[in-house]
Amino acid sequence: MRIRFEYSKTYIRLAMVLLVGFSTLCANSQDRESSQATTAKLTKRVVGDYGYWSKYQTPPYGAEQIPYSKLTHIIHFNISFNSDGTISIPDGFLEPKLLHQAHKAGVKVLVGLNGDFPMFDGNPQLEATFVENLQAFVIKYGYDGVDVDWEYPTGDETNTFYNLYVDMRSAFPAPDYVLSADVPPWGDAGQGYAIPQVDPYIDYFNIMQYDCAGPWTADGQLNSAIFWDPNDPDPWECQLGGAANESAAIFEQQGVPPSQLNMGTPFYGYVYTNVSELFGECANASHTHDGNCNGTVFSANYGTFMKQRINQMGWQTFYDPIALVPYMLRVDGKKGFITYDDATSTYLRVWYADWQWNLGGTFMWSLDADYDGQTQDLLDAMYAASLSPGN
DSSP: HHHHHHHHHHHHHHHHHHHHHHHHHHHHHHHHHHHHHHHHHHHHEEEEEGGGGGSSSSSOOTTTOOOOOGOSEEEEOOOOOOETTTHHHHHOOOOOOHHHHHHHTOOOOOOOESSOOGTTTHHHHHHHHHHHHHHHHHHTOOEEEEEEEOOOOOGGGGGHHHHHHHHHHHSTTTTTSSSEEOOTTTTTTTTTOTHHHHHOOEEEEEEEEOOOSSSTTBBBSSSSSSSSSSTTTTTGHHHHHHHHHHHHHHHHHHTTOOGGGEEHHHHSEEETTTSSTTBBBBBTTTGGGSSTTSSSSEEEEEEIIIGEEEEETTEEEETHHHHHHOOEOOOSOOOOOEEEHHHHHHHHHHHHIIIISSSSSEEOOOOTBBBOOBBHHHHHHEEEEHHHHOO
């Protein structure tokens, strides 16, 4: 009874938050130009993952489109490294205007890093060479720090992950530089993130609270639940950390201070073409080699796909009353299930993470994905929910 009561109190409080949030969002949408000119200062982190490739998309999204006043940090994805420890820079990655405009607005820009990190196992000299080259790159181009996207270090690679951050912190001293790490919602369980030993060397962890859904599941999962729905018939596809309330608890139990955590929220979702209901099994799952939805699920961005289908084009939106996130079903007689986040669920997730759990902030993947050529509904909701409740 106590658990049920606690959940009821949380839902009631979130419902009240929704009323305030809707009024804020409506005010923003009524006069965006005025709102932009009088943007309130953020007291929580709002971190935007920005892929350099998005400026080549349709519609293009680059330095000119980013609303810097609604962010505190930008992670510029991504560079990598070669087998000799030199830095690998993709064609089109360097964007001086991005750093200039961000710094002008007081926004820090981190360079996003991924690559074959296990090559550093047992090779401290190669790692030292790489960190030296990374330091030269960051200083040369004016970045404010480094974000590491290592998915995922094994238990045998714990020391490699730890040593990498020790060396990077030496090369990028605080508070002049920021170091962050992208981590899965299940925390260090079965992985090599060296939590909490690595905490002193990292400014914050980005909890990747998404991709619970996808072609690797056997049924129509929710991409990113705020609360875990026990009606899910295949919980092993998302657990541990299958919802925001669970992942926040996992990291705190593993010794990470709340201020050191950023909760992730997706600006994209998944379309299941062979599912007709929430948690419905893919019609082809029993015929695939691994029993999953292979070939009948694809990802899509909110701004150029989801938004145009909300209660339109043969689709209807519903809400999971426990997970507190939306999904769509086809109502024109065809099969189809879409899991996504809208402005309401984005506002709720961010408010819940920032003010219920008192986390340090939130981030999204990715900054361009809710852009429809004119507006960014999800980023507006994220920003509004991140403001101090007194604003």
